[in-house]
Amino acid sequence: MKDKRFTGKLCIVTGGAGEIGLATALRLAEEGSDIALIDVKDMKEAQRRISELHVTVRSYHCDVSDFRQVNGCIEAVTEDFHSIDMLFNNAGIQGEFSPIHTYSPDDFAKVISINLIGAFNVLRCVSEVMVAQHHGVIVNTASMAGVGGPVNMAAYGASKFGVIGLTQTAAKDLAPHNIRVNAISPGYMGPGFMWDRQVDLQAAANTQYYDGDREKVAQQMIGEVPMRRYGAIDEIPGAVAFLMSEDSSYSTGINIKLSGGI
Numbered sequence: 001m002k003d004k005r006f007t008g009k010l011c012i013v014t015g016g017a018g019e020i021g022l023a024t025a026l027r028l029a030e031e032g033s034d035i036a037l038i039d040v041k042d043m044k045e046a047q048r049r050i051s052e053l054h055v056t057v058r059s060y061h062c063d064v065s066d067f068r069q070v071n072g073c074i075e076a077v078t079e080d081f082h083s084i085d086m087l088f089n090n091a092g093i094q095g096e097f098s099p100i101h102t103y104s105p106d107d108f109a110k111v112i113s114i115n116l117i118g119a120f121n122v123l124r125c126v127s128e129v130m131v132a133q134h135h136g137v138i139v140n141t142a143s144m145a146g147v148g149g150p151v152n153m154a155a156y157g158a159s160k161f162g163v164i165g166l167t168q169t170a171a172k173d174l175a176p177h178n179i180r181v182n183a184i185s186p187g188y189m190g191p192g193f194m195w196d197r198q199v200d201l202q203a204a205a206n207t208q209y210y211d212g213d214r215e216k217v218a219q220q221m222i223g224e225v226p227m228r229r230y231g232a233i234d235e236i237p238g239a240v241a242f243l244m245s246e247d248s249s250y251s252t253g254i255n256i257k258l259s260g261g262i
């Protein structure tokens with residue numbers, strides 16, 4: 001049984017029906033936090049699992065790339081819960097895998113609109129509420145792809161570099177209002193959909209950096225990481241809980257890297 005560090009608090013989790021979002025929502029709920037899930041996917045199963053932890057949980061269907069939807073959604077959350085103590089700003093997509101000279105402009109725009117503009121939209125609306133409350137903690141999901149330029153992932157890499165930049169500016173803008181803003185950067189996480197998709201698409205992209213055979217690509221990717229394995233989704237929530245908690249009360253504008261590489 002974990003300490004109940006977050007009892008009486010509310011955390012908004014975007015991408016809350018996804019792997020990292022749900023695992024983190026469960027961890028924060030285990031530590032007592034009420035949860036507001038935001039996603040474009042069905043959230044019934046996520047909501048059911050969180051409610052088993054005897055906290056209040058609600059779901060809000062909202063496309064984070066649409067500012068009006070986000071604004072209305074955050075108004076609804078504020079009416080339902082009265083205050084917003086924590087935000088896990090985590091919704092995102094991977095996009096296509098292709099070298100820059102053949103990268104689809106439509107996919108580039110789509111990835112930026114969800115991963116970067118979406119992250120801004122949520123941060124913008126939630127921080128307005130937090131400034132009025134004069135407290136709050138925000139964790140943005142960036143990526144190791146936002147620390148070094150990932151091969152064949154121009155849009156994803158640019159969007160995550162942007163999320164780290166957004167984190168650093170927001171940390172400075174919001175510090176006077178007693179709000180901390182930090183980021184996490186997961187590296188290669190697996191097993192699962194994102195890992196398989198990445199391995200398959202890097203193999204299919206047929207560049208000098210990775211083999212055409214998916215088994216060899218998997219070995220090459222793992223060979224880039226100091227720990228020589230991919231990370232498990234369950235290795236992420238503890239870092240988010242640390243950044244949300246008073247244990248990191250002097251940390252703002254930092255980016256916790258979950259394994260090196262990429």
Ligand SMILES: NC(=O)c1ccc[n+]([C@@H]2O[C@H](COP(=O)([O-])OP(=O)(O)OC[C@H]3O[C@@H](n4cnc5c(N)ncnc54)[C@H](O)[C@@H]3O)[C@@H](O)[C@H]2O)c1
Nearest residue numbers: 015017018019020039040063064090091092143186189194
């Ligand atoms: N899994 C990894 O290997 C990995 C590594 C580094 C960073 N990340 C980042 O972690 C975050 C979560 O990814 P995940 O691995 O849980 O993937 P996931 O696909 O399981 O979860 C992402 C969630 O975001 C939601 N989403 C997508 N577009 C949305 C939109 N427009 N509005 C609202 N919700 C939307 C999806 O429906 C999904 O539930 C993403 O930002 C991703 O870029 C993942």
